[in-house]
Amino acid sequence: MALAAVHDVRLHYQRREGAGGLPVVLVHGLAANLAFWYLTVVPALPPDLPVVLYDLRGHGRSEMPRTQYTTADMAEDLHALLGHLAIDRAHLVGHSFGGSVALHLAVLHPDEVASLVLADARVAALQPWPRDVSRLAQLPDLAGAAPLSPRAPARRPRPDRGRRRWRQLLDQTTARRDIAQEAGLTRERIASLGTESLLIYGSRSHCLPSCDGLGATLGRSRTVLVPDAGHFHPVERPVLFAREVQAFVRGVG
Numbered sequence: 001m002a003l004a005a006v007h008d009v010r011l012h013y014q015r016r017e018g019a020g021g022l023p024v025v026l027v028h029g030l031a032a033n034l035a036f037w038y039l040t041v042v043p044a045l046p047p048d049l050p051v052v053l054y055d056l057r058g059h060g061r062s063e064m065p066r067t068q069y070t071t072a073d074m075a076e077d078l079h080a081l082l083g084h085l086a087i088d089r090a091h092l093v094g095h096s097f098g099g100s101v102a103l104h105l106a107v108l109h110p111d112e113v114a115s116l117v118l119a120d121a122r123v124a125a126l127q128p129w130p131r132d133v134s135r136l137a138q139l140p141d142l143a144g145a146a147p148l149s150p151r152a153p154a155r156r157p158r159p160d161r162g163r164r165r166w167r168q169l170l171d172q173t174t175a176r177r178d179i180a181q182e183a184g185l186t187r188e189r190i191a192s193l194g195t196e197s198l199l200i201y202g203s204r205s206h207c208l209p210s211c212d213g214l215g216a217t218l219g220r221s222r223t224v225l226v227p228d229a230g231h232f233h234p235v236e237r238p239v240l241f242a243r244e245v246q247a248f249v250r251g252v253g
Contacts, residue, residue: 001061002014002015003061004080004081004084004085006077006080006081006083006084007073007076007077007079007080008065008068009057009062009063009065009077010062010063011054011055011056011057011062011063011077011081012034012054012055012060012061012062013034013052013053013054013055013081013085014034014038014052014053014054015050015051015052015053015085016042016050016051016052017050018046018047018048018049018050018051019048019050020046020048020049020050021049021050021249021250022050022089022090022091022114022249023050023051023052023087023090023091024045024049024050024051024052024090024091024092024093024245024249025051025052025053025054025078025082025087025090025091025092025093025102026041026042026051026052026053026093026094027054027056027078027092027093027094027095027098027099027101027102028055028056028059028095028096028098029094029095029096029097029098029099030059030096030097030133030166030179031059031162031163031166032059032095032162033055033056033059033060033061033162034053034054034055034060035060036095036234036235037053037234038053039235040234040235040238041234041235041238041241041242041245043238044238044239044241044242044243045242045245045246046246049246049249052081052085052087052090054078054081056074056077056098056101057069057073057074057077058165058169058173058175059165059169060165064165064168064169064172064173065173066172066173066174067173067174067178068174068178069169069173069174069175069178069179070178070179070181070183071097071100071101071103071104071124071181071183071185072104072108072183072184072185073178073183074101074104075101075102075104075105075107075108075109076108078101078102078105079105079108079109079112082112087112088112089111089112089113089114090112090113090114091113091114091115091116091117091249091252092105092106092113092115092116092117093116093117093119093245094116094117094118094119094121095119095120095121095234096119096120096121096122096207096231097121097122097179098121099118099119099120099121099122099123100121100122100123100124100185102116102118102121103116103118103121103123103185103190103193104183104184104185106193106195107184107185107189107190107192107193110193110194110195113195114195114196114249114252115195115196115197115198115248115249115252116195116196116197116198117197117198117200117244117245117248117249118197118198118199118200118214119200119201119233119234119241120200120201120202120205120207120211120231120232120233120234121199121207121210121214122207122210123185123190123210123213123214124180124181124182124183124185125182125185125186125187125190125213126187126209126210126213126214126217127207127209127210127213128180129179129180133170133175133176133179133180187213187217190214190217190218191217191218191219193218193219193220194219194220195218195220196220196221196252197214197218197220197221197222198221198222198223198224198244198245198248199211199214199215199218199221199222199223199224200223200224200225200226200233200241200244201223201224201225201226201233202225202226202229202230202231202232202233203225203226203227203228203229204228204229204230205229205230205231205233206230206231207231211223224244226240226241
């Protein structure tokens with residue numbers, strides 16, 4: 001298990017080397033962990049494409065500090081992780097809250113972000129979060145995913161672990177308050193971005209207000225709506241999602 005001591009937290013991460021261009025960094029959403037991608041999307045990506053997965057602070061096997069759970073805090077975590085891995089520039093792919101983390105990194109450290117794929121990202125400045133964020137834990141726990149090694153035996157997911165950890169995060173940290181904050185990720189700062197972006201949302205997603213807002217605000221973006229799909233389309237249709245990501249990052253100038 002790889003842990004990086006960065007910012008003020010130890011983050012669990014996995015890395016797949018490859019010669020197929022800049023790394024693709026995948027950022028999961030709330031109540032999930034890196035296995036959200038590992039078990040679904042990563043197997044559908046080209047094997048030569050370098051990939052980095054990690055658990056957000058307070059999620060998966062990363063540490064759970066008492067405070068600092070805004071998108072700004074987690075963007076700085078990711079900035080420090082990229083530095084730890086000696087990655088100067090990467091493509092970022094973020095789902096849901098993870099999309100806001102990726103977007104915030106692009107605002108704070110634009111030179112590090114070659115492109116953005118925002119998959120059903122929910123952005124507080126464009127679509128306020130509900131008062132009770134505890135209801136956002138809808139995914140089964142995937143914490144039992146195997147590391148990114150073909151020799152490693154697969155582990156069975158443990159559905160209850162993620163739910164317990166999510167409850168602990170809400171009850172014992174400032175996450176419940178922090179998650180809903182804009183934390184400086186304003187509409188004006190989003191509009192200032194020149195990063196090429198792909199907005200990919202489910203046609204039945206509850207996050208379409210964020211999609212519409214991003215499409216109207218980001219100057220260099222295009223939108224893909226996945227037909228008859230909801231918020232979790234990356235794991236429901238991973239081959240389609242991986243194909244869109246691959247085509248997009250290969251085409252970024």
